[in-house]
Amino acid sequence: MPETPAGDGPTIGIVGLGRLGSALRAVCRDNGTRVALTATRRRGWAAEAVPDVLVDTSAPEAHPQVLDYCAAHRVPLVACVSNLTDTQWKALEELAGAVPVVRATNLSFAHHLQVRIAEFTAALTTGPFGATTTVRERHPLGKAHRPSATALALADTWAGASGRAVADIADERAGLPVSEHELTHTWDGESLHVRHHVGSWTVPARGALAAAQWARTAPPGLVTMRTVYDELTARNTA
Structure with missing residues (x-):
């Protein structure tokens, strides 16, 4: 079920609760980030509210539902599933015309x-x-x-x-x-x-949360984690 710890950061939706998704949920719990939505193949979608950002850590089979949800609710997406088909990558580019999309091949x-x-x-x-x-x-x-x-x-x-x-x-x-x-x-x-x-799934989970925090206020468009980290490090050195 979704979790609602105290915190002022963005609310997160997590699709897929495998190794990365579970690690992301734990990182959110530890730092007070509210998880407003979870989705798994067995239990389906459970939401307390529309999240500020959706993080997809699932599998290619869930991709149509993820894109439909983000398009319908205008929710930014952090796409962590790397083994998509060419057609699915094209659909991700089309979604990026309406909302921010981070193509997260590697989150570290x-x-x-x-x-x-x-x-x-x-x-x-x-x-x-x-x-x-x-x-x-x-x-x-x-x-x-x-x-x-x-x-x-x-x-x-x-x-x-x-x-x-x-x-x-x-x-x-x-x-x-x-x-x-x-x-x-x-x-x-x-x-x-x-x-x-x-050596730990906590590492990419922290990267996914950083990408979600960045995407929350980003304009529509398709970017990689390079853009995310370039901008975040530039802010810290400005």
């Missing part, structure tokens, strides 16, 4: 830094300093798809910043939650590894 702030480091490295590794670059990702057994959306996005980031495709994307299914993503740059006799490890 440290991953945001990893992406920025990749762009910085790309600008310096040109000409005789060019490197062979690879991506490696690891998730526990049971991860729904491979390579992960984050690994593919890292490869795209590197290609866009350097003009060179990565030489390989390696995916591994083993070990403990939650994930590892690593960029390796190799030269003759040396290599540089930029690895990001997440």
Whole structure:
């Protein structure tokens, strides 16, 4: 059922109470953020009120309901489901014409830094300093798809910043939650590894709440977590 702890922040709706959704609900409970709506496949949708922002942590099957709800109630969306079809991504873009939509492939702030480091490295590794670059990702057994959306996005980031495709994307299914993503740059006799490890679902849950707080006052449009973190860090350094 929805929960209503004390607090002055935005009210949140959570679709999907798996590992990420449950962690987000716990983070909301800890910091006093009101959860006004929850939705699961077994129990359906339960709402005390229309939330200020909806966070979708469910599965592609729930996507039509999520988009219909946000469109009908003009609710901003933080979309954390990464394995959508091309048609579903297109529908997300259409929704963004009416409400703010955050496409949250990876919610971690440290991953945001990893992406920025990749762009910085790309600008310096040109000409005789060019490197062979690879991506490696690891998730526990049971991860729904491979390579992960984050690994593919890292490869795209590197290609866009350097003009060179990565030489390989390696995916591994083993070990403990939650994930590892690593960029390796190799030269003759040396290599540089930029690895990001997440060991708790609380980490992406905090990122989802930060995205929800940002989306609450954002204009309509489709953005990624890069825009969210760029703007939040700019506010803190202004």
